[in-house]
Amino acid sequence: MKTNKITLILISIVAFFSFPSFAEENQKTYVSFGMMNMTDEGLDVLKGSGVSVDDSSTVGNLTIGYKVTPSLSIEGAVIAGGEVSASIPSGDSGTLYGESYSVNGVATIKAETDAYLLGLKYSGGNGPLSINVKVGQLFWDVDYTASLNGTVTYAGTSYSVNSSVKILSEDGNDPYMGIGASYALKNGSFIELDFISTEIHDTDVSGYGLSWVTKF
Numbered sequence: 001m002k003t004n005k006i007t008l009i010l011i012s013i014v015a016f017f018s019f020p021s022f023a024e025e026n027q028k029t030y031v032s033f034g035m036m037n038m039t040d041e042g043l044d045v046l047k048g049s050g051v052s053v054d055d056s057s058t059v060g061n062l063t064i065g066y067k068v069t070p071s072l073s074i075e076g077a078v079i080a081g082g083e084v085s086a087s088i089p090s091g092d093s094g095t096l097y098g099e100s101y102s103v104n105g106v107a108t109i110k111a112e113t114d115a116y117l118l119g120l121k122y123s124g125g126n127g128p129l130s131i132n133v134k135v136g137q138l139f140w141d142v143d144y145t146a147s148l149n150g151t152v153t154y155a156g157t158s159y160s161v162n163s164s165v166k167i168l169s170e171d172g173n174d175p176y177m178g179i180g181a182s183y184a185l186k187n188g189s190f191i192e193l194d195f196i197s198t199e200i201h202d203t204d205v206s207g208y209g210l211s212w213v214t215k216f
Contacts, residue, residue, distance in 0.1 A: 027215040028067040032192060034211025036061055036079070042111050042142070042203040043086040045096060050089035057083045061209065065121065073121040075134070082113035090150065097168070097201070105150015113200060115140040117176060132194075134178040140200045144168040174199040182213065189214040 039056050047053050063077035086109045093102035119136015146152045147164035154167050180194035190213040197206045 030065050030067070030073075030213055030215045032061075032063045032065075032190075032211040032213040034061050034063075034192070034194075034209050035059070036194075036196075036207040036209035038079075038082055038205060038207035040082060040084045040111065040113065040200060040203065040205045042201055042205075043084055043109060044203070046086045046088065046094065046109065048092070048094070051092065052087040053084075054086070055084045057081070059207075061211070063211070071123055073123070075117075075119055075121050075136070077117050079115045079117070082115070083110060085110045096154070099155035101152065101154045103148070103150070103152050105148045105152075107146055107148035107150065107152055110145050110147070111142055112145070113140055113142040115200070119176065123182070128184040130182050130184075132180045132182065132192075134176070134180070134194075134196070136176055137173055138176045138198045138200075139171075139173040141171040142169070142201055144170075170201050172201065 036059050037056060038059050041055055043053050044055055059079050059081040061077055061079045063075055065073045065075040067073045088103050088107045088109060090103060090105050092107075093100070095101070115138055117136055117138045119134055121132055121134045123130045123132040125131050143166055145164050145166050146154075146159065146161070149162045151158055151160045152167070153159070159165050159167065176196055176198035178194055178196035180192055182190045182192040184190050192209075192211045192213050194209045194211065195206070196209070197204075199205060
């Protein structure tokens with residue numbers, strides 16, 4: 001369901017942004033492909049004695065934009081593949097997102113996130129180098145799973161497993177902001193370096209990305 005929703009959003013973005021470009025035939029539409037190293041603090045609340053948290057992951061992103069003016073663009077993007085995890089020792093207990101949990105058996109908690117964003121990008125500069133600022137809204141969908149050979153109790157419900165089970169699924173949206181720089185190549189494409197900051201499920205998320213941008 002999540003994959004189908006993101007695919008439909010991407011198709012809609014492509015259709016929306018491509019139409020003005022074909023109509024005006026002036027290459028105002030652009031697309032970028034890249035990778036980002038994201039830090040998601042969503043599982044940092046589990047940190048404690050014996051708990052190991054990996055709060056960074058590498059994600060892929062696809063962005064389609066349309067230049068309203070030479071400096072101002074509308075952008076839509078899909079970010080996929082975000083995953084952070086925490087390894088919890090047997091006997092651990094505490095609170096996660098307002099609900100109590102306890103673990104009988106060594107467990108791994110994973111948070112897998114997909115997101116898309118819609119926003120504005122302002123660019124300015126001289127020569128091949130330009131600086132940009134981005135603002136907009138990020139729409140996210142995150143699934144939490146527990147993998148263990150034993151029992152995990154969350155929000156009063158006990159799950160006895162020897163593989164993995166989804167214990168929580170949330171979605172929502174939050175504003176984002178970012179800054180970046182791009183360098184124009186001789187073939188008309190660009191290399192872009194970006195930083196983005198936002199929230200997902202009431203926790204801080206940030207990341208650095210490198211993308212290749214081309215017009216069409």
